[in-house]
Amino acid sequence: MFELTQNKIHDEKRQGEAFASLAVSGLGQKKFYIESYGCAMNFADSEVVASILLEKGYGITQNYEQADLILLNTCSIREKAELTVRKRLTEFRKVKKENPGLLVGVLGCMAERLKSKFIEEEKLVDLVVGPDAYRTLPGLIEEAETGQKGVNVLLSREETYGDISPIRLNSNGVTAFVSIMRGCNNMCSFCVVPFTRGRERSRDATSIINECKDLFENGFREVTLLGQNVDSYLTTDPSTNGEGSVTFANLLEMVAKISPLLRVRFSTSHPKDLTDEVLFTMAKYDNICKYIHLPVQSGSTRILQMMNRTYTREWYISKINRIREILPGCGLSTDMITGFCSETEEDHKETLSLMEYCEYELAYMYYYSERPGTLAKRRYKDDVPEEIKKRRLQEVIALHRIQSLAGMQKEIGKTAKVLIEGNSKKSDNHWAGRSDNNKVVVFPKNNNDLRKGSYADVVITSCTAGTLKGEIKK
C-alpha cells in the first residue's frame, strides 16, 4: 500500500527510512544498507551515495543484517535528531558482533559536526563522511576494510554532484526531488546548517534540466527543486559563453518549459530572497504549483532580529500580501520555532497572531534546541525553560490544526487538478494524489483509464484534517 509522504520537506514518518527500491538490489557482490534522517536534502543525498556505490559494483539491501556496509545519513538540526541516530547505532552493535567484517559509516551533518570525535565516541563506527565528500566513499571503504578508520569531512566550495545521476530510492515513479544547490550562506543564529553543509553553491543549470528531462521521459510527472535557500540560486548561462546568468526565476521557467505535463515545485524559500520575478514566473506557468514554503520562524520582530533572519514581522507580512496579490489562492507553509532565547509571552502572542494572519496550509513546528557552534549558542542564553518552550509549541500546534482544517474545509465544492501518485493507503479501489496546492486528495477509481502519473479533475466533496475526498468531475 502506498503512502503519500514523499513531498514533505521534513517528514517525521520518513525518519530512519531504509529504501525499498528492489529494482536495483542484488547487483554487486558486497551489499550496502542505507538509512536517512532529517530533511529532503538528506534523502536526496542518499540517492547520490547509492549511485556512487552502485557504480563501484556494490549491491543494495533492505535488510541490514545481510549488509557488508551499513550507512546512516544523519541530521544535526536539533539535539533530538542526533540522539535518534546515537540510539540507532547501539542497535547495530549486536550485528557487528556477529559479523566482525561489517562496516558502519556515518554520513551527513552529524558526521560533519563531530568529525573524528565520532569515531572516538562511538567505537563501532568505521567511516565518518561529510556531505561534500561522498565521491571519496569507495576509497574510504577500501581503507576501512584494512582495519583503518576512514574519515573525510572536507567541505567544498564547488561540489554539487551535478554530474551524478541519483538512483531513485523508495520512488513512487511519479514525484522526485532534484537538488539545485548545496550549503547556505545565511547565518540564522539558531542554525547549524552553514557549519555542516558549508558555503552556498548552485548546480549548473544544464545538468538540472537534463535530470528533470530524464525524469519526465521515465514517467515522472512532478519535480521538487531543492535547496536550503532556492531563491538565491545563481549560475552562469551556458548559452551565453558564461556572460549571462541564470537566476532562480530563469531556472523555474526552464524546468516548466520541459513539458506542461511536468509539475514543478520548489523548497525552501528564504523570505528575503523570494522576488517578484519568481512570483510572476509562477503566475505565467500553469504547471508551476501555486504553493510556497516560506519559513518565518517567529512572529516577533525582536526575536527575528536575534535570529538574524534579516526581516521584520511587517516586512514578512508585506511579502505574504504580495504573494496573495500576484498569486491569489497560493498555498503557504512555514517553519516555526518556539522558546528561542529570551522569548516572552508577548513575543509568543505575536507568533500566534502572525499565524492567524497567514493561514498556513502546513507548518513544521519545533521548540528551540540549542546547537553547539551556532551564533545563538555563543551570543545568547538558552533561558526559556523547557516546559514553557513545549507549552508554547503546543499552542502553536493547536492553532495550526484549527487553521489547516479550516483550509481543508474551504476546498469543499471546488475542483482540484490532482496528479495521481498511487493507490490510496486504505483502499486499492481509490486513487490518491496531490492538488496543485499540495493537499492530499483521495477519490474512487470508477473503472476509467486513469493511472499513476495521470491528472484528474476531482470535485471535492468532504475532508478530514489531512485528506480531501472527492469524485472525478463528470
Ligand code: SAM
Ligand atoms: N533553509 C530553511 C530556512 O531558512 O527556512 C530551513 C532549513 S532547517 C533544515 C529546517 C528548519 O529547522 C528551520 O526552518 C527551523 O525552523 C528548524 N530549526 C533549525 N535549527 C533549529 C534549532 N536549533 N532548534 C529548533 N528548530 C530549528
Ligand code: SF4
Ligand atoms: Fe539554516 Fe537559515 Fe540557512 Fe535555513 S537559511 S539553512 S535556517 S542558516
